[in-house]
Amino acid sequence: AQKITQTQPGMFVQEKEAVTLDCTYDTSDQSYGLFWYKQPSSGEMIFLIYQGSYDEQNATEGRYSLNFQKARKSANLVISASQLGDSAMYFCAMRGSNSGYALNFGKGTSLLVTP
């Protein structure tokens, strides 16, 4: 079975600061994908960044980067230069053959960016 753990229910960060959202996972799959999504209060799930289990370099997309530590089974999201519009729920997810490639989500982290 696959399991995603996000241990931070809520986080605060000041505007322009960097913030790290934690994600650990457990799987017996050799090949898997790790994903981060942002969900504002409107409900839409916005894709942010993806990391493949065989990718040696950490993924980056603009202000988002994924700190992938395979041996530790962690895939933390780093948001640099936080903006007020970054306030939202953030979900870590993974997919692999053990789940029939369905996305398994963590419980999410609520991020609040303050002025």
Next chain:
Amino acid sequence: KAGVTQTPRYLIKTRGQQVTLSCSPISGHRSVSWYQQTPGQGLQFLFEYFSETQRNKGNFPGRFSGRQFSNSRSEMNVSTLELGDSALYLCASSSGLGATTEAFFGQGTRLTVV
């Protein structure tokens, strides 16, 4: 390029009724999957369709069903609605199957059962 479109955005139904939700994937994407999001259970996988065939199914009762059409559009049906079916239903579109395939979501349909 248009994103994933879900209709309707909001629905209010009475217990015992049935409901059909629609999802149009990104053009060229052949995989559509559905998820239910509730405050108590979080995000749970319902089912996935690829080329009109159901490829994977989550742990939901038979009241939840779906289908996919030849143009990749998908519908999800819930019969005999229960209060506990109140949730945000999200549809995701992917270009194919596999662990490394990105999934893009629509805005969701918020269903309220009264």
